[in-house]
Amino acid sequence: MAMSVGEELLAVQDCPKRMHNGPCGGVRPDGQCEMRTGPCAFPSVVEWSGAVAEPRAVSAPLILTDFSCAPFDPADLAATATALSASCDAVLVGEHQNRPDFPPALMAPMLLDGGVVPWITLSCRDRNRVVLEQELRGLQHLGVQTVLCVTGDGRAYDVRPDVTQTFDLDGPRLASFASSLGVTAAVPETPTAPPVTERPRRLVEKQRAGAGIAVLNHVSTPGLVADFMAAAIGAGLSIPVLAAVAVLTDEVSAAVLQGLPGLALDTAVVESILSAPDPREAGIAAAVAEARALLAIDGVAGVNISGLASGSGTRVGAQIKAEVGQRIREEVGMND
Numbered sequence: 001m002a003m004s005v006g007e008e009l010l011a012v013q014d015c016p017k018r019m020h021n022g023p024c025g026g027v028r029p030d031g032q033c034e035m036r037t038g039p040c041a042f043p044s045v046v047e048w049s050g051a052v053a054e055p056r057a058v059s060a061p062l063i064l065t066d067f068s069c070a071p072f073d074p075a076d077l078a079a080t081a082t083a084l085s086a087s088c089d090a091v092l093v094g095e096h097q098n099r100p101d102f103p104p105a106l107m108a109p110m111l112l113d114g115g116v117v118p119w120i121t122l123s124c125r126d127r128n129r130v131v132l133e134q135e136l137r138g139l140q141h142l143g144v145q146t147v148l149c150v151t152g153d154g155r156a157y158d159v160r161p162d163v164t165q166t167f168d169l170d171g172p173r174l175a176s177f178a179s180s181l182g183v184t185a186a187v188p189e190t191p192t193a194p195p196v197t198e199r200p201r202r203l204v205e206k207q208r209a210g211a212g213i214a215v216l217n218h219v220s221t222p223g224l225v226a227d228f229m230a231a232a233i234g235a236g237l238s239i240p241v242l243a244a245v246a247v248l249t250d251e252v253s254a255a256v257l258q259g260l261p262g263l264a265l266d267t268a269v270v271e272s273i274l275s276a277p278d279p280r281e282a283g284i285a286a287a288v289a290e291a292r293a294l295l296a297i298d299g300v301a302g303v304n305i306s307g308l309a310s311g312s313g314t315r316v317g318a319q320i321k322a323e324v325g326q327r328i329r330e331e332v333g334m335n336d
Contacts, residue, residue: 081114179210252311
C-alpha cells in the first residue's frame, strides 16, 4: 500500500539516514532500524516521484566478483586484480563503514591498469551531493562505465565515533543523478528485508529512478530469488539482475557474511562446508552449485561472487573466488 504524502514526510524526518525513498536494505528481520532502537521509519515502499528515466540497454556481466584487498596497499591491490582478472567480467569495489581506502577516482585507474573492469560503489553515508557529483564525473572521465549507487550501511556506534555520517542523498536519488550523467547506475536490493512482499516493487521504483542493472543481496536459497524475480518481473522489472553467490571456506569468511545487515545464508550449507574434510573445496563446490541454480532463474543475467572467501588473507580469498569464477565459466561454456 502506497504511503500518503504526510506519511512520507514523517518517515523522512524520522529516518536516521534521512532517506526520501526508503526503506533501505538494512532493515532487521524483525522490522527494526539498523541504526537506532525502534522500527524502520518506512512502513511501506515510497514510490519514485522524480523524473522517470528512459530505459537503456545495459549488458550484464556473467560474473561480477567482489574485490577485497588491504586498504591503502597498491601492491596488494595489483596482486588481487591479477588473481581475479581471468575469472570474471568485472569486479565490485565496495565501501566499508569500518575502514577507508583510496578514493574511487584513484582506485579506478589502478584497477584498470591491473586488468580488471571496476564497478565502483558510491555510498551516500560519507559524501554530500557535491562530492558525489565530483566522484561521478571523475569516474566517468576515467572511463568507468558502472557505479553501484547505495545509501550505505550505518556506521556502528563504536567505529570512528568522531566521524559524522552525511546521508545528503539516498541510493535511488543517487542512481537518478548518475543516470542523468550517462553513467550506468547499478543498485542493490535485499529480497529478505522487511517489508519482504514489497521488495520487488522497490526494485521497480529504482528502475524508474534510473537504475540500469541490479545486484541482489544474499538469500538463503535460490528458490527465494526465483520468487522475488517472478514478482519483480510481474511488477514491471526489465533491467538485468545479478544474484549473489556466497563464497566461504572457514569460520571467518562465514562470520563476515552472516554479520552484515540484510544478508541471509543457508545454515545447513554453511555447516556442511565448515565440517567438511576439505572446507576449501567444499566451499568452492557449494558456490558453483548455487551459481548454477541462480543462473537458471528467469531474469537472472549473471552472478555476483561475493564474500571474503577466506580468513587467511586477501590473496588466498582472491584465489578462491577466481577458482569459483573459472568453474562457473567452464560450466556455462559446456552448457552453451
